[in-house]
Amino acid sequence: MTEEVKAPKKEKIPRQKMPEQPAEVRRHNFDEVPLGYTPELAMKEAERCIQCKDPRCMQGCPVEVDIPGFIKFIKEGDFEGAIRKLWEKNALPAVCGRVCPQEVQCEGLCILAKKDEPVAIGNLEKFAADYQRLHGRDVLPPKAEPTGKKVAVVGSGPAGLTVAGDLILKGHDVTIFEALHAPGGVLIYGIPEFRLPKAIVAAECRYLERLGVKFEVNAVIGRSETVDELLERFDAVFLGVGAGLPLFLNIPGEHYIGVYSSNEYLTRSNLMKAYEFPKYDTPIVRGKKVATFGGGNVAMDSARTALRLGAEKSYIIYRRGREEMPARKEEIHHAEEEGVEFMFLTAPTRFLGTDDGFLTGVECLRMELGEPDASGRRRPVTIPGSEFTVEIDTAVISIGSSANPLLTKSTPGLVLNKWGNIVADPKTGKTMKPRVWAGGDIVTGAATVILAAGAGRIASNSIHDFLIYGW
Amino acid sequence: MFEIVERQELAQGTIISNWVKAPKIAAKAKPGQFVILRANETGERIPLTMADTDPERGLINIIYMVIGKSTALFKTLQVGDSFLDVIGPLGAATHLEKVGKVICVGGGTGIAVLHPITRGLKNLGNYVYSVIGARSKDLLIMEDRMKAVSDELMICTDDGTYGHKGFVTDKLKETLEKHKDIGLAVCIGPVPMMRACCNVTKEFNVKTLVSLNPIMVDGTGMCGCCRVRVDGKMKFACVDGPEFDGHLVDFDELNLRLRSYLPEEKLSYDAFKTSQGHTCTCGK
């Protein structure tokens, strides 16, 4: 009886499932997989957040988005309030809501995760950003008075876009220089349409353009113009050129026709729209049996792209185990649902091909997990004599990328570490070269969108201080 | 937009020369460097060497052979039309130095690539022997421009319609035999020609530069599509090259990779020809 006198116990709301395209359908198209929350679903999910006084989720977000703050606005149906809250810390919420590894960042620390499923922070962030883009009032934030200072941003990935967005609002004159013919960095050439629609990236860039940011595409800094030449025309230079040098396996047969780096495979498909060949002129090998080597997001993207290009078999060949795969949980799950087959503890030793150069297979060795290595992951060791062959006609190598030396080699005064990454102060983004800042993958090595954007934010604050106060 | 301000059809319309407005690139370009061009939104990124530049007028000269969909599409562009994208200058510039006597050998459109390098070598005070060749007289390009930058120019045609009847390697060999003091050879053209030239210069132990033309996408070292094997090591032609020591290049591998998209290229070209009203099966 006493039970009933108490305020009625709130009915527990389960985590609201994101509606998505069925796996059988989506593995044949390039449309986005999650369909997005409706306002009702979003508000219901927002209700789950208990508005912690000391929100642990925020400690998991590299840019400290005010998570309970923006979720509260959604709960109240004030979607514009939500997006404004997000924009305070994150210039690219539509992107981050989709691609952040939430399970190891914000959602991983959400208090609800202890007993139940965490609040779907990523889905809510995506909702707020999409709602604004599709239905929101077209509001441009106020801009500070022009300062007369000029900033050059090299590279238009998340780091560069964030720097440009911040500094244009502070009244500086900003020009982005991008080597490719379209801006967006990995967001445009790497991450596939079905995970991050290109219209969203284009909308982010258009928004910056409307704020006054100038885009110079087809500008390969280091070749078209050097950083030193930019320094003659600009007061400050930010380098956000990413980690765009593909690593190969260095095993025999890597020259066979059908062997790609994931950078090439995804660039052909995304940037050049080879999946629409011959409407678009750039071709791609549409393999029937495709193997992708690696276990990160890039590998998942490649293996799932292969399915959409018509592969009957799409394997992920990874030398460690399932638990060691660095990809986002959702991507692994989606890949599995779509029919990607995983071969764990397997390492390629050589590619096989016909006399006229076409790939026919890959020889692999089985591995077992040994002692943990420096990264804390158990190191795979080969099992001698365990060779076996997988029949494939396309291989995509996704074992990582490192710093591209094109710009750094042509810029005297920059200090690089032993991997070729630019040395920059993590608190300011300052490099050892006066008036030059750097951030994102070119500093950290291949990392994440939000870390690159966060590095951009840090650098933009420092650049602003330098331009206004001289330090 | 990058406007075409001059256009010539060479070699019976199989080779096209364009002067294109690209002032920033013209100001920077050095011999041996190339640009990547895209005709329109659906177009491929196509690498072409700059055969010449005119920094004063802000122009670059590209000379290309019509061999597939993209170059056929380029051919439809007239004076006043524009390329959507021109990116460059890309690739490492040729390391030009005074050697004394040099020999420059070009075949087909390779002559266009060879021309600025030849001029650079000549301007440094080298004595330049040049050998240029084509299948037939009508297909030979840039004779006058090569003559202007060479001390001695030799011409070869496969069918003997002009100059020496035979391959450029004949004249290369003859010249190297006659002039033992030639210190450098630059050989640019189709892969089989460059390979043959390297076989000759190896006999004479003369250092030889070749310019490789693997398939490319970005041209900035990002994709690895242009990988070639040089001295047993993987190199990216778009940033490490396109020029390499010909005696160290694995031509077999290059040849093989150049054939990556043969069926797709044919499909694309056939569809284009049909759309342009050329429906016969003559293969042109």
Ligand SMILES: Cc1cc2nc3c(=O)[nH]c(=O)nc-3n(C[C@H](O)[C@H](O)[C@H](O)COP(=O)(O)OP(=O)(O)OC[C@H]3O[C@@H](n4cnc5c(N)ncnc54)[C@H](O)[C@@H]3O)c2cc1C
């Ligand atoms: C396929 C793929 C999937 C990924 N998935 C995820 C994911 O799900 N979640 C996540 O958080 N992260 C993901 N990442 C990683 C994330 O995309 C990167 O960490 C992030 O984009 C790095 O941002 P950036 O601004 O440092 O550089 P980039 O995004 O790499 O952009 C650099 C830009 O600089 C340009 N540039 C390079 N050199 C020059 C030059 N000399 N002159 C002018 N411009 C130049 C490049 O063309 C490029 O556009 C993925 C990466 C890839 C490749």
Ligand SMILES: Cc1cc2nc3c(=O)[nH]c(=O)nc-3n(C[C@H](O)[C@H](O)[C@H](O)COP(=O)(O)OP(=O)(O)OC[C@H]3O[C@@H](n4cnc5c(N)ncnc54)[C@H](O)[C@@H]3O)c2cc1C
């Ligand atoms: C650094 C460099 C400089 C070059 N300079 C010249 C030049 O000055 N004049 C000239 O006539 N040609 C040059 N080429 C070759 C030229 O790029 C190709 O002929 C052109 O791309 C063919 O395109 P297509 O669509 O007309 O023919 P396709 O039907 O697509 O291809 C025909 C053949 O051209 C090659 N090819 C196709 N696509 C590419 C690509 N994206 N990149 C490179 N090769 C490709 C392949 O071997 C293919 O089999 C150069 C190539 C490189 C890499």
Ligand code: SF4
């Ligand atoms: S930016 Fe990324 S980590 Fe931060 S709250 Fe949003 S989804 Fe989470």
Ligand code: SF4
């Ligand atoms: S930890 Fe979870 S419940 Fe608490 S504020 Fe953050 S999202 Fe809400």
Ligand code: FES
């Ligand atoms: S063309 Fe992409 S690396 Fe050379």
